[in-house]
Amino acid sequence: MKTIDELVDEGVGGKRVFVRADLNVPLSGTTITDDGRIRAVVPTIAKLAEAGAKVIVASHLGRPKGAPDPQFSLAPIAARLGELLGTQVAFATDTVGESARATVDSLTDGSVALLENLRFNPGETSKDDAERGAFADQLAALAELYVGDGFGAVHRKHASVYDLPARLPHAAGLLIATEVAVLRKLTDEVSRPYAVVLGGAKVSDKLGVIDHLLERADRILIGGGMVYTFLKAQGHEVGNSLLQEDQIPAVTEYLERAKAKGVEFVLPVDVVAAPSFPDLKNPVDTNPLVVGVDAIPADVLGLDIGPESRKLFASKLADAATVFWNGPMGVFEHPDYAEGTRAIAQALIDSPLPPAGGPPAFTVVGGGDSAAAVRILGFDENAFGHISTGGGASLEYLEGKTLPGLAALED
Ligand SMILES: Nc1ncnc2c1ncn2[C@@H]1O[C@H](COP(=O)(O)OP(=O)(O)OP(=O)(O)O)[C@@H](O)[C@H]1O
Numbered sequence: 001m002k003t004i005d006e007l008v009d010e011g012v013g014g015k016r017v018f019v020r021a022d023l024n025v026p027l028s029g030t031t032i033t034d035d036g037r038i039r040a041v042v043p044t045i046a047k048l049a050e051a052g053a054k055v056i057v058a059s060h061l062g063r064p065k066g067a068p069d070p071q072f073s074l075a076p077i078a079a080r081l082g083e084l085l086g087t088q089v090a091f092a093t094d095t096v097g098e099s100a101r102a103t104v105d106s107l108t109d110g111s112v113a114l115l116e117n118l119r120f121n122p123g124e125t126s127k128d129d130a131e132r133g134a135f136a137d138q139l140a141a142l143a144e145l146y147v148g149d150g151f152g153a154v155h156r157k158h159a160s161v162y163d164l165p166a167r168l169p170h171a172a173g174l175l176i177a178t179e180v181a182v183l184r185k186l187t188d189e190v191s192r193p194y195a196v197v198l199g200g201a202k203v204s205d206k207l208g209v210i211d212h213l214l215e216r217a218d219r220i221l222i223g224g225g226m227v228y229t230f231l232k233a234q235g236h237e238v239g240n241s242l243l244q245e246d247q248i249p250a251v252t253e254y255l256e257r258a259k260a261k262g263v264e265f266v267l268p269v270d271v272v273a274a275p276s277f278p279d280l281k282n283p284v285d286t287n288p289l290v291v292g293v294d295a296i297p298a299d300v301l302g303l304d305i306g307p308e309s310r311k312l313f314a315s316k317l318a319d320a321a322t323v324f325w326n327g328p329m330g331v332f333e334h335p336d337y338a339e340g341t342r343a344i345a346q347a348l349i350d351s352p353l354p355p356a357g358g359p360p361a362f363t364v365v366g367g368g369d370s371a372a373a374v375r376i377l378g379f380d381e382n383a384f385g386h387i388s389t390g391g392g393a394s395l396e397y398l399e400g401k402t403l404p405g406l407a408a409l410e411d
């Protein structure tokens with residue numbers, strides 16, 4: 001993979017450089033609730049701008065359906081990116097249309113523009129190679145060089161991630177280089193016990209990683225929306241909780257294989273539940289219910305792991321030498337359902353290895369929402385070994401899968 005240093009040494013002055021970033025940050029309306037992913041790409045953009053490039057930044061935000069949708073506009077992100085860079089960031093109100101072309105044409109050496117959400121175009125996420133390729137051609141017409149730095153999206157075979165670098169001379173940005181260097185340590189021989197904590201809401205994206213983890217990890221702790229498919233597989237009723245019914249056979253097989261291999265599966269013993277999903281914009285007290293996992297009423301949904309589970313999970317992390325954590329334990333955006341996530345973050349921070357004075361555990365937190373949760377709940381990000389900007393991306397990297405966005409930067 002060519003590094004950005006090599007690209008800059010070859011000369012980027014006066015050239016239009018397309019930077020594919022992952023600026024998919026959590027928003028409440030137009031307010032950015034955590035800007036970690038924006039801060040993470042600033043060094044790459046600043047380096048190119050300082051070297052005199054005309055920098056065109058592009059990203060997706062959320063999952064719009066291939067057409068403009070104001071709630072997923074990148075406009076608020078342009079403003080924050082400008083503040084962090086200490087310079088004005090021009091914003092194009094489309095991606096490959098008139099506004100994008102005019103914005104790019106007006107760039108001077110060392111200046112920065114942000115395009116509107118790439119996923120407003122059906123070609124970005126299309127499964128059809130020709131449709132994706134046609135969109136990549138339009139993107140390629142905007143720039144002369146490509147820098148891939150959207151680590152959180154490298155597992156997506158999307159036009160701007162996979163097809164565009166094939167059309168332009170390319171290099172990996174500073175964020176991708178750092179992420180790969182740290183995550184590679186987890187694919188080499190790790191210090192044991194190696195514990196993995198999985199949660200979050202993108203259940204179908206994440207269940208597959210367990211197949212691989214059964215060969216690697218000593219303990220697998222499950223929280224978040226993932227839990228209910230496991231509980232159901234064990235014969236518990238889960239009410240209206242998030243459930244991936246079609247994955248029950250796979251999950252049953254994971255539980256059996258773990259037993260046979262001596263891998264410890266740790267599931268919650270209690271959950272915090274409510275009759276409906278809380279309003280995150282107006283987080284009033286919801287009177288949550290704490291119930292054992294064998295007594296979840298039919299008319300509620302589980303939204304966090306319960307107090308006994310918090311203690312159990314913390315005890316399973318206390319002596320771990322390596323911990324990888326992806327996915328919040330609950331709907332941490334609401335204070336009634338944040339304690340499970342807070343307990344895991346605290347357990348990672350409290351984990352200097354016994355005996356006293358031993359080396360600190362190597363702790364990695366991966367995922368846009370997981371990383372945001374840690375910061376929003378007030379933890380010092382420097383207290384963790386590494387905070388990855390990739391959720392699905394870091395899991396697929398650990399699985400050893402070929403990631404389209406990394407493969408495309410290699411050749
Ligand atoms: N029990 C639950 N039911 C429904 N949603 C939940 C539950 N527990 C956690 N969540 C939600 O999961 C979301 C985060 O899940 P996600 O899988 O996207 O995490 P991530 O891997 O950190 O992020 P990403 O994959 O976007 O990088 C949060 O918004 C949280 O509210």
Ligand SMILES: O=C(O)[C@H](O)COP(=O)(O)O
Nearest residue numbers: 022024152153368391392
């Ligand atoms: O949040 C993420 O994991 C990345 O930004 C990728 O988003 P996606 O899961 O919508 O492709």
